[in-house]
Amino acid sequence: MPVDASKVESPGWWLQRLGKKLLDEREDDTDAHGETTPGLDTLRDFAEGRPPVPHVLGVDPREAREWMKDARTNWTALVLDSPTERMHVDGFRFGAPDDDSEDARKADTEANRIWQENSLDADADLIHYGALSQRRAFALVESGDDGRPVITHETPRQVAVEHVQGSRRKLAAGLKLWRDDWTGNTRATLWTPARIYDFMSTSDLVTFSGRAASLRGWDAFVVPNSTDGERRNVLDIVPLIPFINRRNRRLTGFAEHEDVLSIQNRINLSLINLMAAMKYGAFRQRWAAGLEVGEDPVTGKPIEPFQLDIRRLWTTDDSEVEFGEFAATDLKPYVAAVQAAVQDLAAISRTPPHYLIGAVVNVSGDALKAAETGLISKVRDRQRSFGESWEQTMRLAFRVLGDEVKATTFTAETLWRDPESRSIAEMADAAVKKEAAGVPWRQRMEDMGYTPAQISRMEIDRAADAMNAQTATDPTAPPPAPLDDARARRDQRTVISREAEDDGANAA
Secondary structure (H helix, E strand, O other): OOEOOOOOOOOHHHHHHHHHHHHHHHOEEOOOOOOOOOOHHHHHHHHOOOOOOOOOOOHHHHHHHHHHHHHHHHHHHHHHHHOOOOEEEEEOOOOOOOOOHHHHHHHHHHHHHHHHHHHHHHHHHHHHHHHHOOOOOEEEEEEHHHHHHHHEEEEEEEEEEEEOOOOOOEEEEEEEEOOOOOOOOOOEEEEOOOOOEEEEEOOOOOOOOOOOOEEEEEEOOOOOOOOOOOEOOOOOOOOEEEEEEEOOOOOOOOOOOOOHHHHHHHHHHHHHHHHHHHHOOOOOOOOEOOOOOEEOOOOOEEEOOOOOOOOOOOOOOOOOOOOEEEOOOOOHHHHHHHHHHHHHHHHHHOOOOOHHHHOOOOOOHHHHHHHHHHHHHHHHHHHHHHHHHHHHHHHHHHOOOOOHHHOOOOEEEEEEOOOOOHHHHHHHHHHHHHHHHOOOHHHHHHHOOHHHHHHHHHHHHHHHHHHHHHHOOOOOOOOOOOOOOHHHHHOOOOOHHHHHHHHHHHOO
């Protein structure tokens, strides 16, 4: 039977509202002033190197389409990849930085286990890239069959959410719409803070008008030994965590390459013009004046007396005939147009020029660092935003486990890997200078890029080396004083890191 959508905030009303919102955002939107906001389909096409074919005067569109296969250079992919490859989560810290309590240690260890169980070393990059390329991404937190939290990456092409009126933090409802490849049906799951609803449609081309009182073709999804497509939401919260990119440009998100699409189109047009000039104007065209041309007796068309061939010589018995050639088209202006557009793209997207041009000759390290300043600043800004979303994700994971204390620990901190590129010699030299300035040893190790787990192991080995060295020089000397209890407990704490996978597995 049709799903009732007449009552505000009813399951059918949310299905229609969020479903229409989800499908509408896939398409381009043109306002009354003629300005077009690209849809998710357009953003994906540019990210994957499938921009529209530019119109070139005098060139058949089918021919231009074939040229485009060779001419297009996907600069927007580099705009997306350059910040993504520098965004890596090393771990989480629960409690205050100086909190060495037993609860804080357990929270860090459990967070490490949750992270590794869900393969987030790899999937976290999918969420970051999805947010950068599609304006936002989502982390869905659910309870697995064993009661452990399951965290998955969701895209805005399948997920839409609605906030509570007057709030930009609390979600009122969330919808996931996808095609069931096993049955060919369209499935939908709706989350509200109190209930979870499952729907099914036998059509693979669903539409939502936004005004219908009922949704025909939709029905509750029922599985054997289950209720009628409705169940209680035990988390009492919509389990979707948005990762929104560049909220300062648009509250719903702004893609990393969204403001350079026109520049990519300009580059494509310049490349198509370059190929047209290479094909029709780069070869010197020859001409002959005063030459008698015969006709084909069958077709009546002129017979070309000469063929363009590097191995052939043009000759004639008529001394009055003149030969000449037209100058070749200069290709430098076309190349310069492409280079100028690439420089504009680098400036607007804050992508280092040497990433785009690929030519680095006699450039100092300071110059390269200065060139990457914009990129590093951009990455740190994205880390601040995404870090809050990761902390919400981990708190929700602890709620799945039934740990309300950790689920409400708002002092949690996401630990990011340093996005700057530094040589080992540079970091070591800085550490020596910081030691002279009185910076503590652990802080110096953090500044050198070591993870907290590595630092804890090094500190234990450092104490052991000091003990062995003292024993070797004076066997009768008493051993050095042991670390105080607080520092010893801190050394045993583990955080998420690729280098600490073995520690995390043992802790699990």
